[in-house]
Amino acid sequence: xxxxxxxxxxxxxxxxxxxxxxxxxxxxxxxxxxxxxxxxxxxxxxxxxxxxxxxxxxxxxxxxxxxxxxxxxxxxxxxxxxxxxxxxxxxxxxxxxxxxxxxxxxxxxx
Amino acid sequence: xxxxxxxxxxxxxxxxxxxxxxxxxxxxxxxxxxxxxxxxxxxxxxxxxxxxxxxxxxxxxxxxxxxxxxxxxxxxxxxxxxxxxxxxxxxxxxxxxxxxxxxxxxxxxxxxxxxxxxxxxx
Numbered sequence: 001x002x003x004x005x006x007x008x009x010x011x012x013x014x015x016x017x018x019x020x021x022x023x024x025x026x027x028x029x030x031x032x033x034x035x036x037x038x039x040x041x042x043x044x045x046x047x048x049x050x051x052x053x054x055x056x057x058x059x060x061x062x063x064x065x066x067x068x069x070x071x072x073x074x075x076x077x078x079x080x081x082x083x084x085x086x087x088x089x090x091x092x093x094x095x096x097x098x099x100x101x102x103x104x105x106x107x108x109x110x
Numbered sequence: 111x112x113x114x115x116x117x118x119x120x121x122x123x124x125x126x127x128x129x130x131x132x133x134x135x136x137x138x139x140x141x142x143x144x145x146x147x148x149x150x151x152x153x154x155x156x157x158x159x160x161x162x163x164x165x166x167x168x169x170x171x172x173x174x175x176x177x178x179x180x181x182x183x184x185x186x187x188x189x190x191x192x193x194x195x196x197x198x199x200x201x202x203x204x205x206x207x208x209x210x211x212x213x214x215x216x217x218x219x220x221x222x223x224x225x226x227x228x229x230x231x232x
Contacts, residue, residue: 045222093217099157
């Protein structure tokens with residue numbers, strides 16, 4: 001199963017909004033509403049930010065918004081803050097009965 | 111407070127075996143599916159395996175199918191990963207993760223441990 005496609009890096013200034021894309025196929029992203037997004041700071045374990053495309057776990061800021069259109073899921077972060085600087089990964093269930101992650105996107109807050 | 115503590119990692123020669131454990135606390139362990147996810151040094155996340163709340167359904171990544179076996183002991187609140195025929199490319203930090211629901215193919219890991227490092231090298 002090939003990894004989902006994410007941009008290697010994105011950047012934005014504090015207060016701005018950014019969007020990270022996650023492109024898959026009909027066998028994963030397009031076929032299932034099981035896209036999740038994880039945030040990972042250096043040396044730390046991943047943290048769930050979005051699940052089932054657009055749902056936020058308890059305690060996650062509403063500055064984080066998830067969506068999906070066709071083969072591409074997206075994570076939008078509004079009102080960028082310094083602490084948002086991290087790596088972000090998307091994941092999806094697949095028709096092969098396994099799970100695929102994206103390659104990860106490094107978010108830099110300028 | 112949910113806690114997941116992995117153990118069992120270390121340096122192992124190619125072709126040998128290793129068994130990872132994950133001790134869970136702070137939640138009703140047998141209500142939830144569990145996963146193993148790994149991360150090679152400097153690389154991204156890779157799902158390894160998932161198991162339903164009662165072990166009745168299990169999934170594996172193609173890269174480990176036939177070599178790794180996931181299991182759980184609900185009486186001991188513990189998750190395991192038996193890794194056989196280890197290869198250099200299995201070198202990674204292995205995370206134990208709790209799912210939001212009881213079935214592993216929900217694939218939403220809402221809590222993660224800090225990981226245990228496995229290094230496969232001669």
